[in-house]
Amino acid sequence: MSAEPHSLPAHHVLILGGTTEARQLAEALESDPSVHVTTSLAGRVAAPALPPGDTRIGGFGGIAGLAAWIIVNDVTRVVDATHPFAEQMSFHASEAEALTGVPLLALRRPGWTPQPADDWTFVDSLADAAALLPGFGTRAFLTTGRMGLHTFAHLTDTWFLVRSVDPPDGPVPPRLEVLLDRGPFTLAGERELLARHRIDVLVTKDSGGSATAPKLAAAREAGIPVLVVRRPAVPQGVAEADSVAAALRWIGSVD
Structure with a gap:
């Protein structure tokens, strides 16, 4: 059979x-x-x-x-x-x-939705974020990924904290510290990170989701402005x- x-x-x-x-x-x-x-x-x-x-x-x-x-x-x-x-x-x-x-x-x-206490400015591209960034702060937490760092490479007066899974390559800003890490992240961890590095502006893409959202809550609590790149x-x-x-x-x- x-x-x-x-x-x-x-x-x-x-x-x-x-x-x-x-x-x-x-x-x-x-x-x-x-x-x-x-x-x-x-x-x-x-x-x-x-x-x-x-x-x-x-x-x-x-x-x-x-x-x-x-x-x-x-x-x-x-x-x-x-x-x-x-x-x-x-x-x-x-x-x-x-x-x-x-x-x-x-x-x-x-995508993410701003809360009443948020200080968000939406931009259409990384280039637009780079153009506006000097007017928002001097110590930037840049969480837009390693592939677009060249867009900020000309900003010599801004200190950057960049978080990515792998090390960046290609042109990068001259004043740069790289943090290799992978989400999800916690609110407590993001609070400590912003305070320890004296961050005064956050730059992010409107990726949505919960894994990396705690940085937005931490920025809200600290009164830190956020440049948000709109998604295509x-x-x-x-x-x-x-x-x-x-x-x-x-x-x-x-x-």
Whole structure:
């Protein structure tokens, strides 16, 4: 008597990852036998925390490469769960959807909302933040990631505390201290950090989420102004979800 054949997964979901939400989505999908999940990581972090399921690290080689990978690997759903500021990857995913016809969802956690006691100034880019920064303070806590430090390299009179997972490379501000650390962070820890380094201005991206939000509460308590870089818009026409639960519903319902 022959054994019953194993049923193949009904869906192959490609998660463009690198966020907490991407990992949570992979964890939820891995327990579903009807789904094969692959998470793609950009490879910008030296030792990333790998999610469950299959993983691939590195770029696809542009729009055409991403579209080809989707077709060759029989992907049926793509979820763009990259960092809200990974603008190029989101654009490539949108173009790949147009080329392949494979449905795409942008999973974006909500941005931060200022509280009544907050002193926030929103800007459209890192360059705008750098242009305004000297008017806000002289000791800046810069939490915008290591990739954009060159934007602030010309500011010779500002002292910077930069926090990132990996050491920065390329042009950096001349007065710089680097703190290698990975969230989540605590309010008590952020209070101590701001006080110890005598921070008088915080610069951040509107990444959203709870892992790095305590710095905003600590700045509020200390009366420190915050320059907040607005996140880029999701490409026009792409479906959006603001939670892992909503993404799971989309994966199960989209035709």
